[in-house]
Amino acid sequence: MIExxxxxxxxxxxxxxxxxxxxGFSIIIMxxxxxxFSVLDSVWLSLFGSGIILGYMTYKYxxxxxxxxxxLPLALSFIGNLTGLTLLVNTENDxxxxxxxxxxxxxxxYLFFIEGKIKxxxxxxxxxxxxxxxxxxxxxxxxxxxxxxxxxxxxxxxKNEYISTLQFFFFTNYLLKITYLLAxxxxxxxxxxxxxxxxxxxxxxxxxxxxxxxxLESLRIKEFTYGVMFLSGSWYLAG
Numbered sequence: 001m002i003e004x005x006x007x008x009x010x011x012x013x014x015x016x017x018x019x020x021x022x023x024g025f026s027i028i029i030m031x032x033x034x035x036x037f038s039v040l041d042s043v044w045l046s047l048f049g050s051g052i053i054l055g056y057m058t059y060k061y062x063x064x065x066x067x068x069x070x071x072l073p074l075a076l077s078f079i080g081n082l083t084g085l086t087l088l089v090n091t092e093n094d095x096x097x098x099x100x101x102x103x104x105x106x107x108x109x110y111l112f113f114i115e116g117k118i119k120x121x122x123x124x125x126x127x128x129x130x131x132x133x134x135x136x137x138x139x140x141x142x143x144x145x146x147x148x149x150x151x152x153x154x155x156x157x158x159k160n161e162y163i164s165t166l167q168f169f170f171f172t173n174y175l176l177k178i179t180y181l182l183a184x185x186x187x188x189x190x191x192x193x194x195x196x197x198x199x200x201x202x203x204x205x206x207x208x209x210x211x212x213x214x215x216l217e218s219l220r221i222k223e224f225t226y227g228v229m230f231l232s233g234s235w236y237l238a239g
Contacts, residue, residue, distance in 0.1 A: 040088060072131065080137075
């Protein structure tokens with residue numbers, strides 16, 4: 001029962017963040033789920049929610065997607081994703097948790113103190129670089145967002161284009177990830193009841209988040225998310 005409540009509460013929260021800021025679902029999930037589940041099981045559980053969230057938001061904002069700016073990063077992210085997934089299924093959980101902790105701490109420091117203070121190039125080579133890096137991070141530790149978000153912050157011209165193109169990028173990589181995991185791991189790893197909990201919490205969260213899209217102050221939400229990342233990363237390293 002505790003696991004169900006834990007999953008529902010934090011999945012709901014993560015879904016609201018995703019709907020209001022364009023990213024953050026996987027960050028919150030991977031910051032919290034591995035506290036009681038293995039890293040690989042956390043990835044599996046997240047798939048029950050991220051598919052419905054990304055699919056819905058890609059459909060909702062489809063007409064705003066800018067395919068021109070995302071095709072190269074997307075193509076190279078596939079290579080990175082396959083590399084990261086191979087690392088995930090072949091890495092012991094304790095080691096994966098330590099890598100997750102390091103990544104959480106470094107990302108939280110960058111996003112809180114450095115983001116916005118350096119000039120980000122809006123060039124094809126930078127898009128390819130962040131696409132590859134996003135793929136590796138998404139495949140290995142289920143956190144594809146930060147690199148591609150940095151690129152999209154300068155490549156997208158307005159809010160709906162930014163949100164829609166990001167969701168398309170994440171959803172396409174989600175389809176690749178679930179195909180790989182179905183082929184090379186056991187879907188029975190996770191309790192179906194827990195997966196259903198994540199699924200419905202994600203639906204409620206995305207519906208709530210889309211209603212709050214223009215009301216919540218995204219800066220404060222992001223700052224809170226960065227704090228969760230830092231504390232969780234420290235916990236994983238200490239453990």
